[in-house]
Amino acid sequence: MTPSSNFFNMLVVSPGNLIYYLAVFAVSLAALFMSLSMRKRGRVGYIYTLATAGTVIAWTLLMLSALFALVASMSPDAILPPIDRLVQTLVILLLSWAFLTANHERFGRVGPVLLLILMAWTAIGYIVTGIEWASAYNTQDFNSFTYGSTWAVIPLLISLVGGGICIFFFRVIKDAPLKLVFFGILIIGYAGTLITTSQGTLVGDYSGIQRTAFLAAMLLTLGIIYREVLDTFETAPQAALQPASQRVEAQPSAPDASTLQPLPVVPPVVPERESAQLMKALGIMLEKASPDAIPDRIVQATLNTLKAEIGALLSLKMAAMPRFSLAMTAP
Template sequence: MAPDLLTLFAEPSVALLYFMAMLLLSGAAFFMALGQRLRGAQERAAATYTWASLGVLAAWLALMDGALAVLISRQPSAAIMPPLERAVMALAVIFSGYAFWRAESASVLPADHSRKRRITASALLLWALLAILAAAYAYTAYAWYTAFEPQAAFNQSPLGMAWMLGSAALCALWTLLLLLSFRRVPDAPLKLLFCLVLLAGYGYNAYGILSQQIGGNEVGILRLAFLIAMPLLPVAIYRMVVRRLVQLADERAAQAAVSTLTNISTNLLDTTVDRESMTLLKAIGTMIERESPEDLPRQIAIAAASVVKADIAALLVVDDQEYADVLAAFDVVQQRAIAAMALKLDEQPTLQQALSSRLQQCLSADQNLNEMVDLYTRLDIQKIGPVYFQPLTREGDLVGVLVVALPYTQRNLRESERRLLESIAPAAARLLLISREAQRARLEAQRNAAQALLESADSAEQPLSSTASVRAEMQASLELAR
């Protein structure tokens, strides 16, 4: 009877082509996976595919070695090859199914103990299946070889039925595991097709044996099923390689973008630092624009408003525990000095916090409305807006508080502007300290001069030269104060 498609691969000439095709497919899968694995240690999926495809390739090579051993030893082929070929097919199913199930799904598991447990469990399953397969083949090969008779048929023997059912159970196991991990396994439908094709081949082979259509040692149907299913292994590996290359390209593009943004940010930071330095120098120049110590508080307020582009700036000093006196206040929008009332500290808890912490604090309408209303009322401003308190310290001692407000523009200071406000604080504190010391020295000189005049008026007999010396002393004190 001429062979049909289902029994064609049982012919020796076609069987040789089948074995060569299996070697080529498994070899292609191995070298594709190995090439991707050599790209880096992070290629865990490629590593799994590499070992699995190497196992499949080694299995088919073992089958070819068995055939050569039969030719060299001149032993009956039917006494050695049927158990070996069933074992090789089962081994290919184990390695391919494991690679399809775990190679890429393990990489998407969360990096915790559950992932380690799952990987360990899958490895134990693989080793258990390999151990069972090795033991089963050793027993089958020995039992079949010792009891071999020329007319014996492996397909109808209990050993042959056991191998067929066991291999079908392996296909069903991988099908079930792929279905359970369907969402985590890339290309799950393609991998399921591999298992289903082999499962169909084993099922049809069992039907042919039970219906007496297939006898002897024929495995043509199984070879056809493997010839259809095995190309899916290199296809799956190829798709994995493409995914990884695309992912690596995206990662490198993202790294390049991050590097570019970092360089831009660094350049912008350098430019910002230079710009802030120039702004600070300009502010210090504004503070010392006038030589008179009495003008320093007003110049400090104007410089602070100019630096951060504020609407209003004021300079406070705290000489007692209840009030903060306003040394100077300036309205930048209306270009006028403000005659402000002292702030009562009990009504300004945020200001008290700034004084105690020596850190910049902010008033906002949604959180500090009452404080803002009180502050703007004492500054004689009808509108309200964000307010910033910047303490001025010198060698750890509080010198004063710089206040900037934005009632007209109704905006918050940017982070760079808040840094600028902090940056001018040391210079402002130093100049404020100089101004107050000069004012105290002037007042002390005036008191000394007045006291000297009173003493000279009480002494009627004082000589004229003594009066002249007193006047000279007063003049020297005034010059020192200036």
């Protein structure tokens, strides 16, 4: 066995297979939480949240199947190999749909409808494979099984089509180079599985190169979603300012100057008047000033000043009353 084969088989034999499942599940959860932070972004956040939530549900289904095999005292080889291929195919379908349609509406409703049809056909294929595998897992490996190669061809075709769409709509699909790398990694993994299977060198129920490529593609998915999250944070301040600008535009325009009635000008209180009152108050305080009479003179000066101020205020109020009456009686 070559060193490269030993490296890829690390994720097939124990404890590498457990590390693989836990790593992929952790990456799927991280992708879901990152997508949830974009849930207020409209179409992009909605599609990525659906795709990553479906990914987590698919891997949860696989882990529950493994738990069921342990509880029912069944061999894991009787259940896990077909479900492993099913989950990988469903995840590739979901992520391909998100990567190719989230940032534009070029495909309209074709994308979701096609996704549902392909997922339904994948589920039917799993049922057929599971029934056949239940009676054959004791005598042969899944890689050499009748439907074993089919479960490598289907993800390979999905990756090829996804990569082709990325190239054809390169200017429309956001982060198209990263998504091309995503599909390229999957193409290498599943094509390598088919090549080694045809050469008879791939034994067992799982493919190390396939799992390595799938894990690498899932890690790259985190990078793609992270870039979407960054874009959300960059556009959030602009979206927050939009209502303010709309409110400014919604304000009524200034009334026409021709419709305004000129208001009487109230003469301002000039500083000379204040100076005169101050001098008058000082004169009252100093008139007949004596040490015993100073407090009384201060009180008298204060009262006289207050009387003058109150009189001025009342005169202004009385002058404003006719304007108020005219405004109330105007049609």
